[in-house]
Amino acid sequence: MKAYQIWSRFLLSLLAVLVAAACGAGGSQPQPQTAPADASPASASPSAAADQGATKTEPAYPVRQIEYIVPYSAGGGVDLVARAAADYLSKEWGQPIAVINKPGGGGTVGAEYALKQAKPDGYTVLAVNVSNTSMLAAGMAEPLIKNDxxxxTARIGKGTMAFAVKEDAAWSDFASFSEWARANPDALTWTSVGPAGFSAFGVAEWLDRIGGDYVKTRMIVTKGASDSVPKVAGGHAVLAIHTVGEINPMLQAKKVKVLAVGGEERSPFLPDVPTAAEQGIEGLSVFWWTGVSFPKGTPEGVIKKWEAAVAKMTSDPDFVKKLHDIQVEPAYADSAQFTQDVEKETQYYTELAEKTGIRN
Structure with a gap:
C-alpha cells in the first residue's frame, strides 16, 4: 500500500512538470503585431504602397538597335536627313540606329510597315515628311496612312521648293515657263512619288496661281528625288519640283537648271536664283519638311527622349553643318507644335486638292 502511494505521488509530480513546461512554451511564442493606431495602410504593407500609385522606374531606352524607316529611295532629302540624324543619335545613345529604305506607294509602304506592322516599343521609328502626312491625308479620300x-514626335528640318528643268531647255526664266505651261497643259509632264506627293502639291499650287489646268498635265511616278531629277535631266519629263538640296547634285553637274524657288525669300543655298514672287507669281507657300513619328501606343518615355534628343541635335553646330551640306535648314518643333502644324497644313492642302482635282 505504501509503495502504491509513493508511485501515485511520483506520477502526479511528473504531470505537473509537463503541464508547466507546456505553458511556458506557449507563452514564449510571438504574438501577432498590431499596427499603431495612426499607421496608414501604406506603412503597414509595402505592397499596398505599390498598389496605391507608387511610380515604377521607366525601363532603359534604348538597349538595342533601332530601325529608322525611310519610305523613299536612298539619296533623297528624307534619306539624307535620316542618315545624319541616325549617325548623331547612335553616338548620343551608344546604340546602333539602322536606316532602312522601304520605298513605294508614295511613301505609304514604309509608313505602313513602321506604323502598323512593327511593335510600338520605340525600336521602329518612321522618317515622316510632308508628302506622306498632311499631303497624303489631303490628296486621298481614303489614305492608307492617316494622321491619327x-x-x-519631332520635326528636324525644312527645305525650299525649287522648280527645275533640263539644262538646255528653251526657258530662261520662270515667268516665260509659266506662260508656256498655262498655254500647253497637255505637254507639261512632271515627276512625283505619287498623286499626293510634295511635287504634286507644288505643281497644283503653281498652276492654280497662274490659271493653268492641273488635270490636263501628266504626272510621271518615281521613287523619289534621286530617281526623279535624272528623268528630267534625261528628257523623260519636263519639270521636277523638289528641295534645293535634292536638285543640287544634278544642278552642280549642269544637267538641270533651277528657274525659281518658292517662299518669300531666296534660298540661302541658291542666292542667285530669284523667287517665283520676284518673277510675278505670288502665293507659292508649299515647303518641304521632315521629322520622326512613332505608332500609337509607343511609351511616352520614348517620345520624350526623342523629342529632347532632336532638340539638342538641331542646336548642335556640327549637325547643323551637316544639314547645310545637303541644303536643309534646321526647323525643330516639339511633339505638340509638330502635331498642330501638320493639322493646319492638312486643312490647307485638302482645300487645294479639292480645288485643283488632286483629291481622289
Whole structure:
C-alpha cells in the first residue's frame, strides 16, 4: 500500500512538470503585431504602397538597335536627313540606329510597315515628311496612312521648293515657263512619288496661281528625288519640283537648271536664283519638311527622349553643318507644335486638292 502511494505521488509530480513546461512554451511564442493606431495602410504593407500609385522606374531606352524607316529611295532629302540624324543619335545613345529604305506607294509602304506592322516599343521609328502626312491625308479620300495612326514626335528640318528643268531647255526664266505651261497643259509632264506627293502639291499650287489646268498635265511616278531629277535631266519629263538640296547634285553637274524657288525669300543655298514672287507669281507657300513619328501606343518615355534628343541635335553646330551640306535648314518643333502644324497644313492642302482635282 505504501509503495502504491509513493508511485501515485511520483506520477502526479511528473504531470505537473509537463503541464508547466507546456505553458511556458506557449507563452514564449510571438504574438501577432498590431499596427499603431495612426499607421496608414501604406506603412503597414509595402505592397499596398505599390498598389496605391507608387511610380515604377521607366525601363532603359534604348538597349538595342533601332530601325529608322525611310519610305523613299536612298539619296533623297528624307534619306539624307535620316542618315545624319541616325549617325548623331547612335553616338548620343551608344546604340546602333539602322536606316532602312522601304520605298513605294508614295511613301505609304514604309509608313505602313513602321506604323502598323512593327511593335510600338520605340525600336521602329518612321522618317515622316510632308508628302506622306498632311499631303497624303489631303490628296486621298481614303489614305492608307492617316494622321491619327501616328504620334508626331519631332520635326528636324525644312527645305525650299525649287522648280527645275533640263539644262538646255528653251526657258530662261520662270515667268516665260509659266506662260508656256498655262498655254500647253497637255505637254507639261512632271515627276512625283505619287498623286499626293510634295511635287504634286507644288505643281497644283503653281498652276492654280497662274490659271493653268492641273488635270490636263501628266504626272510621271518615281521613287523619289534621286530617281526623279535624272528623268528630267534625261528628257523623260519636263519639270521636277523638289528641295534645293535634292536638285543640287544634278544642278552642280549642269544637267538641270533651277528657274525659281518658292517662299518669300531666296534660298540661302541658291542666292542667285530669284523667287517665283520676284518673277510675278505670288502665293507659292508649299515647303518641304521632315521629322520622326512613332505608332500609337509607343511609351511616352520614348517620345520624350526623342523629342529632347532632336532638340539638342538641331542646336548642335556640327549637325547643323551637316544639314547645310545637303541644303536643309534646321526647323525643330516639339511633339505638340509638330502635331498642330501638320493639322493646319492638312486643312490647307485638302482645300487645294479639292480645288485643283488632286483629291481622289
Amino acid at each position: 495612326d501616328q504620334i508626331y
